[in-house]
Amino acid sequence: MRRYLGYKLSSPLIYVNNSGVQNIGKNIIVFDGCSTVYNKNGLPIYEVPAHASGSFDFVYDDNMATITERAQEDDKELFTAVKSCIENFFSDVPLENRKVVIGQSGGIDSGTTAAAYRHVLGKDSVVCINMPMPESNPVLQEAAKQTAENLGVKYEVISIGDLVALEAKKMGVEIGSLSYENLQSRTRMNILATRAQQIGGFFTANFNKVEQAFGYGTLGGDMEGCLAILGDMVKREVYQLADYMNREVYGRQVIPQTSFDEAPTADLKKDQKDPFDYGNIKRRGYHDEMVRGFTEFRRSPEWFVEMYAEEKLESELILEPGTLRRLFPTSLHFLKDLEKHWKMFYGSYFKRIQAPPVLIVSRRTFGGDMRESILPAHFTKRYLELKEKLLNDPSDKIVVYGGSFNPPALHHCQIAKRLAQSFEKAFVVPCGDREDKPSTGQTSAEDRKELAKRAFGKIPGVKVDYWDLDNNYYSPAYLLDEVYKEKYPDKEIWHAIGGDLIIGGRNGKSQIQTIWKYGEKVWRNLNFVVIIRPEIEFSPEDLPPNSIVLSSDTLFGASSMLRERIANGDEVEKILLPEVWEYIKEKNLFGYKGEK
Known part of the structure; x- marks a missing residue:
């Protein structure tokens, strides 16, 4: 824009920018300066050094040679901003109080924080404290110790297990609950605050922008502190800053490789991992970029859905190809x-709003820079329309409709037709012999294949998978899922089931969870199309985690009832396709004894 303006006006242009630090309470802003003089062609001919303050003399001449503008170095800019922020923050603090206490977990956030303060304040002004629980990761505990030793700062280990257990007992807090986890975080904060007061200094806040955006922290715990120097950095930027300090500031690996390699954790329970797709030095993370989208670029959920539907989201967020398929x-x-x-x-x-001041390093961050109100999340009408369209888009979706179909009734055909209209492909899978359903072995595989062919063979978009019948085998749901994912690796695989199978799901008592093989895993991981009939007492709370509902008209019940009607000579013409009924009569199947 500056170049264009100078060129458009055919006049020299001087761009003057702030330098130094501005503290506005909730945010600390570092200005890089870099005031620049442009000639009448809009080309730069003089630039003030980055972050320099003062008066600079310059005599303009139309014939002056142009210069190359300073290239942006993200990691260097991050470090310079952090360094300036810490210097400014402590400049008005008495010399004897320029000390910090840092909770040192061994992770990348606390290691980066410690390295930054150590560089600015000196080794004698930094105290690192590791506060493990009995189940804390020993690998990260060793990384915390190694970081402090590499930096030459004081290091303490204060175990918090007894303190947490005592308070949990007094408060009636259940071990393993969320309250128990938050109690650990607040206990650690109390230790940091106490030690900071003892030495006449401050304690730091180590959270990053992703954690702040999604509230992944505890008030009165890890979201407390004097200053959040990482509070406007997504995880990838924290890794960049840590790597830069190792290479350029210290010239050696003061932040150990373990801190880069170990999965980030809040260290509040055994084997806990942060629930986000973070970025790192090598790649961008989806939830990193989601936060940047929400804040810096003002992206709404509608934008995310539109880009996803158009298969542009990965490129827009500059993610590795395949990231979204891996996650979703x-x-x-x-x-x-x-x-x-x-x-x-x-x-x-x-x-x-209660968090400590945040250093601004992006175009928009939390605090005074980004005004917010305490309001619930809202999904616009446009978003709901896009959501419905995306869920109803049959492309890239395959549904597997398994069952005995012994015999296949008219309602089975109607369901298969509905599924074919909602999915790219619908596969009907008549199961092989099942121990829990002796009836599947009372009709030959050849007869069952012919019945399935007559019932489903002419429905557009429906294919019948005869593998089980051909091999006298029963493929349970988990195995069908594996088979179809292997056949169609780029497709979404869904499984059509009756609504009766999910009743009690909210309490872990559905048939899927209690009877099916690997039921709990199947319940959590498979995608279900739940077919609901009006006579089924259905509650949305019973639905599996990954499910959609397909409503169906009142239909005839189980195949066992149909077989009984055939054997008793009752009327079945209205609930069977004519060609299916003709074959049953021709072969005398299901106890058919001829016309009464």
Whole structure:
């Protein structure tokens, strides 16, 4: 813009920018300066050094040679901003109080924080404290110790297990509960605050922008401190800053490789991992870029859905190809994650407003730079329309409709037809012999194949998979899922089931969870199309985590009832296709004894 303006006016242009630091309470802003003089052609001929303050003399001449503008170095800019912020923050603090206490977990956030303060304040002004629970990761504990030793700062280990157990007992807090986890975080904060007061200094806040955006922190715990130097950096930027300090500031690896390699954790329970797709030095993370989208670029959920539907989201967020498929097997998974984090984003403002000052390093961050209100998350009419369209888009979706179909009734055909209209392909899978259903072995495989062919063979978009019948085998749901994912690796695989199978799901008592092989795993991981009939007492709370509902008209019941009607000579013409009924009569199947 500056170049264009100078060229358009055919006049020299002087761009003057702030330098130094501005403290506005909730935010600390570092200005890089770099005031520049442009000639009448809009080309730069003089630039003030980055972050320099003062008066600079310059005599303009039309014939002056142009210069190359300073290239942006993200990691260097991050470090310079952090360094300037810490220097400014402590400049008005008495010399004897320029000390910090840092909770040192061994992770990348606390290691980066320690390295930054050590560089600015000196080794004698930094105290690192590791506060493990009995189940804390020993690998990260060793990394915390190694970081402090590499920096030459004081290091303490204060175990908090007894303190947490005592308070949990007094408060009646259940071990393993969320309250128990938050109690650990607040206990650690109390230790840091106490030690800071003892030495006459401050304690730091180590949270990053992703954690702040989604409220992944505890008030009165890890969201407390004097200053959040990482509070406007997504995780990838924290890794960049840590790597830069190792290479350029210290010239050696003061932050150990373990801190880069170990999965980030809040260290509040055994084997805990942060629930985000973070970036690192090598790649961008989806939830990193989601936060940047929500804040810096003002992207709404509608934008995310539109880009996802057009298969542009990965390129727009500069993600590695395949990232979204890795994270979200289906569009339903994608939408659930988006809605979850939009709600978390809005639901965490009450934490952010009470958080310590944040250093600004992006175009828009929390605090005075980004005005927020304590309001619930809202999904616009446009978003709901896009969501419905995406879920109803049959492309890239395959549904597997398994059952005995012994015999296949008219309602089975109607369901298969509905499924074919909603999915790219619908596969009907008549099962082989089942121990829990002796009736499957009372009709020959050849007869069952012929019945399935007559019932489903002419329905557009429906294919019948005869593998089980041909091999006298029963493929349970988990195995069908594996088979179809292997056949169609780029498709979403869904499984059509009757609504009766999910009753009690909210309490872990559905037939899927209690009877099916690997039931709990199947319940959590498979995608289900739940077919609901009016006579089924259905509650949305019983639905599996990854499911959609397909409503059906009142239909005839189980195949066992149909077989009984055939054997008793009752009327069945209205609930069977004519060609299916003709074959049953021709072969005397299911106890058919001829016309009465």
